[in-house]
Amino acid sequence: xxxxxxxxxxxxxxxxxxxxxxxxxxxxxxxxxxxxxxxxxxxxxxxxxxxxxxxxxxxxxxxxxxxxxxxxxxxxxxxxxxxxxxxxxxxxxxxxxxxxxxxxxxxxxxxxxxxxxxxxxxxxxxxxxxxxxxxxxxxxxxxxxxxxxxxxxxxxxxxxxxxxxxxxxxxxxxx
Amino acid sequence: xxxxxxxxxxxxxxxxxxxxxxxxxxxxxxxxxxxxxxxxxxxxxxxxxxxxxxxxxxxxxxxxxxxxxxxxxxxxxxxxxxxxxxxxxxxxxxxxxxxxxxxxxxxxxxxxxxxxxxxxxxxxxxxxxxxxxxxxxxxxxxxxxxxxxxxxxxxxxxxxxxxxxxxxxxxxxxxxxxxxxxxxxxxxxxxxxxxxxxxxxxxxxxxxxxxxxxxxxxxxxxxxxxxxxxxxxxxxxxxxxxxxxxxxxxxxxxxxxxxxxxxxxxxxxxxxxxxxxxxxxxxxxxxxxxxxxxxxxxxxxxxxxxxxxxxxxxxxxxxxxxxxxxxxxxxxxxxxxxxxxxxxxxxxxxxxxxxxxxxxxxxxxxxxxxxxxxxxxxxxxxxxxxxxxxxxxxxxxxxxxxxxxxxxxxxxxxxxxxxxxxxxxxxxxxxxxxxxxxxxxxxxxxxxxxxxxxxxxxxxxxxxxxxxxxxxxxxxxxxxxxxxxxxxxxxxxxxxxxxxxxxxxxxxxxxxxxxxxxxxxxxxxxxxxxxxxxxxxxxxxxxxxxxxxxxxxxxxxxxxxxxxxxxxxxxxxxxxxxxxxxxxxxxxxxxxxxxxxxxxxxxxxxxxxxxxxxxxxxxxxxxxxxxxxxxxxxxxxxxxxxxxxxxxxxxxxxxxxxx
Numbered sequence: 001x002x003x004x005x006x007x008x009x010x011x012x013x014x015x016x017x018x019x020x021x022x023x024x025x026x027x028x029x030x031x032x033x034x035x036x037x038x039x040x041x042x043x044x045x046x047x048x049x050x051x052x053x054x055x056x057x058x059x060x061x062x063x064x065x066x067x068x069x070x071x072x073x074x075x076x077x078x079x080x081x082x083x084x085x086x087x088x089x090x091x092x093x094x095x096x097x098x099x100x101x102x103x104x105x106x107x108x109x110x111x112x113x114x115x116x117x118x119x120x121x122x123x124x125x126x127x128x129x130x131x132x133x134x135x136x137x138x139x140x141x142x143x144x145x146x147x148x149x150x151x152x153x154x155x156x157x158x159x160x161x162x163x164x165x166x167x168x169x170x171x172x173x174x175x
Numbered sequence: 176x177x178x179x180x181x182x183x184x185x186x187x188x189x190x191x192x193x194x195x196x197x198x199x200x201x202x203x204x205x206x207x208x209x210x211x212x213x214x215x216x217x218x219x220x221x222x223x224x225x226x227x228x229x230x231x232x233x234x235x236x237x238x239x240x241x242x243x244x245x246x247x248x249x250x251x252x253x254x255x256x257x258x259x260x261x262x263x264x265x266x267x268x269x270x271x272x273x274x275x276x277x278x279x280x281x282x283x284x285x286x287x288x289x290x291x292x293x294x295x296x297x298x299x300x301x302x303x304x305x306x307x308x309x310x311x312x313x314x315x316x317x318x319x320x321x322x323x324x325x326x327x328x329x330x331x332x333x334x335x336x337x338x339x340x341x342x343x344x345x346x347x348x349x350x351x352x353x354x355x356x357x358x359x360x361x362x363x364x365x366x367x368x369x370x371x372x373x374x375x376x377x378x379x380x381x382x383x384x385x386x387x388x389x390x391x392x393x394x395x396x397x398x399x400x401x402x403x404x405x406x407x408x409x410x411x412x413x414x415x416x417x418x419x420x421x422x423x424x425x426x427x428x429x430x431x432x433x434x435x436x437x438x439x440x441x442x443x444x445x446x447x448x449x450x451x452x453x454x455x456x457x458x459x460x461x462x463x464x465x466x467x468x469x470x471x472x473x474x475x476x477x478x479x480x481x482x483x484x485x486x487x488x489x490x491x492x493x494x495x496x497x498x499x500x501x502x503x504x505x506x507x508x509x510x511x512x513x514x515x516x517x518x519x520x521x522x523x524x525x526x527x528x529x530x531x532x533x534x535x536x537x538x539x540x541x542x543x544x545x546x547x548x549x550x551x552x553x554x555x556x557x558x559x560x561x562x563x564x565x566x567x568x569x570x571x572x573x574x575x576x577x578x579x580x581x582x583x584x585x586x587x588x589x590x591x592x593x594x595x596x597x598x599x600x601x602x603x604x605x606x607x608x609x610x611x612x613x614x615x616x617x618x619x620x621x622x623x624x625x626x627x628x629x630x631x632x633x634x635x636x637x638x639x640x641x642x643x644x645x646x647x648x649x650x651x652x653x654x655x656x657x658x659x660x661x662x663x664x665x666x667x668x669x670x671x672x673x674x675x676x677x678x679x680x681x682x683x684x685x686x687x688x689x690x691x692x693x694x695x696x697x698x699x700x701x702x703x704x705x706x707x708x709x710x711x712x713x714x715x716x717x718x719x720x721x722x723x724x725x726x727x728x729x730x731x732x733x734x735x736x737x738x739x740x741x742x743x744x745x746x747x748x749x750x751x752x753x754x755x756x757x758x759x760x761x762x763x764x765x766x767x768x769x770x771x772x773x774x775x776x777x778x779x780x781x782x783x784x785x786x787x788x789x790x791x792x793x794x795x796x797x798x799x800x801x802x803x804x805x806x807x808x809x810x811x812x813x814x815x816x817x818x819x820x821x822x823x824x825x826x827x828x829x830x831x832x833x834x
Contacts, residue, residue, distance in 0.1 A: 024215050024227065025610075026202055027202065027210065027213050027215065029202075030202035030203055030205065031210060033203055034207055038207065060578065064610055070202075070203065074203070104527050105527060107527045108526065108527065128524075129473070129477055129479065129524060130473055130474075130475065130476075130477045133473070133475050134475070134477075142215065142217050142225050142227075143225075145214045145215055145216065145217045145237075145239075145319065146211055146212060146213065146214060146215065147210070147211065147213065147215060148211065149211075166207060167207060170208065170211055
């Protein structure tokens with residue numbers, strides 16, 4: 001019993017250590033960064049040649065600020081990357097992004113978000129089950145302990161986005 | 176002490192390998208393919224839904240293929256032994272799995288539910304969870320093994336008593352061509368395997384594999400209980416041979432998978448069990464097979480649907496020599512089992528915060544035959560045909576109260592034609608105050624139905640009991656998981672198990688009779704700490720204190736060590752090419768059935784594993800029980816031996832080549 005208590009106390013002590021974990025959301029954040037390289041946006045998607053590339057997090061920030069930290073100071077092509085935090089009803093805000101990440105908290109507003117962005121070159125990424133089949137473009141899906149991607153290429157085509165074959169090969173096509 | 180010295184020496188030799196922290200934005204530098212290969216700890220078998228380990232309503236451990244290769248695990252029982260809370264006892268015929276202070280010596284692992292790709296392996300007659308050389312899946316074909324501690328009856332019904340072990344087999348893409356493996360080891364042990372796997376452009380994928388294994392076993396084994404001239408001075412000579420062949424095949428297209436497997440093992444039994452003649456050629460042959468069609472589909476409105484239809488077989492045949500006083504007689508004991516089953520289930524998340532899983536199953540026997548007879552002069556003691564139909568249905572809800580707090584609750588109903596119905600609940604409250612901390616409060620109930628062997632097996636030395644009731648368990652557990660300093664994870668668990676009506680044999684007028692014999696309880700605490708680095712360095716240590724006591728007499732249970740320490744170190748001596756790994760398994764003393772102590776045991780197993788050194792070639796060299804510790808485990812009621820000696824130092828070398 002004595003052993004048990006001392007072992008327990010030792011582990012409790014460890015609990016007081018500051019904490020950070022490489023997690024699912026680190027991987028998702030890295031993917032979002034990759035998407036900026038493996039998807040082609042029409043020139044018209046940007047306000048001007050110097051405009052930043054904007055990634056919007058819609059709803060609850062499951063990255064806990066991790067995406068902001070990861071993206072900070074990074075570029076894609078010649079464009080500076082920027083993260084914005086939006087809510088689903090902010091139509092102008094949504095249209096000002098090149099990519100949005102729809103949190104599970106906003107899944108039920110997906111239809112509204114999609115109609116707001118109808119025909120606009122905004123890559124809609126999500127993480128809820130069946131996100132891509134539900135009309136989103138790229139959905140994260142855990143497959144055999146790995147973070148897989150589901151792609152609805154018809155939806156991406158309608159938004160005039162070109163997804164590279166490298167990314168398509170990796171993903172599961174759902175349409 | 177010797178043990179400790181060896182560990183320190185190992186560290187001193189191996190330590191120079193760098194354990195650099197990855198820079199924070201390391202993930203950005205990875206290619207798309209590399210990103211898609213990063214593992215995120217998920218588990219399927221805890222709720223029949225793929226979920227993160229930290230979200231599962233149980234304490235979960237995952238052992239992946241990489242770890243199996245690096246630590247040179249030979250059988251599923253090697254893998255099970257490496258996991259905190261789990262234990263395997265080998266009696267030189269079968270391997271019996273136990274959890275948290277409870278390892279029976281004659282239950283064939285029946286209080287554990289064993290799944291292969293979600294398919295139930297425990298059979299109706301014996302409930303066997305085969306994990307030694309009798310296991311169906313070659314460890315080389317394992318992608319990962321999910322260990323779920325605590326009761327799983329809420330999803331699975333019977334056998335998910337102390338825990339669930341789910342083997343996930345490799346996908347065809349991990350083979351992508353032909354893979355061949357061969358090994359040689361102590362006691363003239365040889366094995367060979369060929370696996371073919373391919374995924375075609377049209378989406379069809381298949382994997383087919385065959386394995387052969389043969390071992391002479393120990394030349395001679397000494398059992399002091401038989402140390403007299405009439406029984407060869409206690410020496411069982413060439414009575415430890417072990418051989419099996421097994422195959423696994425699967426083909427998938429879209430939502431459908433057809434999977435089948437078969438294993439047939441023959442083991443010589445040196446222990447003169449069940450009162451047979453010592454040093455006579457006793458053998459046991461176990462063959463197990465299944466074929467299953469599986470369906471998994473996600474509908475557009477978010478339902479994840481699964482279905483299974485399967486047909487299973489088990490054939491068991493044991494020969495033992497008896498001496499009734501008028502000369503030797505060979506006794507045949509056998510069983511033939513054929514059964515089928517159907518399962519359907521679905522899960523869906525509503526309003527993004529409430530996930531419900533529901534399912535139903537039926538299992539029905541075609542043939543359940545048990546026979547026992549003497550060959551010459553012929554005398555039949557048992558020829559009984561039984562039937563079993565099992566119905567089960569469950570519902571399990573998972574409610575996200577808010578971003579930090581989740582409540583899981585479920586209920587399962589099972590019906591058996593032998594004893595009637597039983598209902599088993601499970602509930603869990605999971606609190607994640609921050610992303611890196613998970614606290615779980617768990618309560619569950621489970622049952623194990625009396626099996627057909629216990630209900631209907633009667634011979635000249637054993638009596639059945641058709642009035643047996645299910646064994647039941649209630650468990651209470653608190654789990655805290657903490658990720659810290661980037662690479663570390665720690666777990667603390669406090670648990671209490673209350674077990675009622677354990678079925679065991681008692682000696683009644685010279686017959687072994689099955690009865691709902693024992694009530695017992697187990698209190699325990701566990702701690703584990705694990706560090707993993709991206710260069711492959713792995714450090715893990717766990718400690719379990721468990722106090723398993725019989726309610727009848729307040730004494731510690733047989734075969735239940737109070738203290739267990741497990742430690743694993745794997746060092747990339749040459750990153751991604753050469754790994755040196757050391758496993759330490761310590762158990763304090765166990766009581767035998769005669770209340771003697773077996774003494775404590777400290778085993779060290781070490782493996783040097785290389786890949787990518789020569790193209791396509793993997794080599795692994797292992798020494799098991801490095802210190803040549805002589806250690807013993809208690810004998811069961813079927814043995815005259817009070818304890819059974821286990822293997823000393825052994826080695827194995829193995830080559831795997833991909834064509």
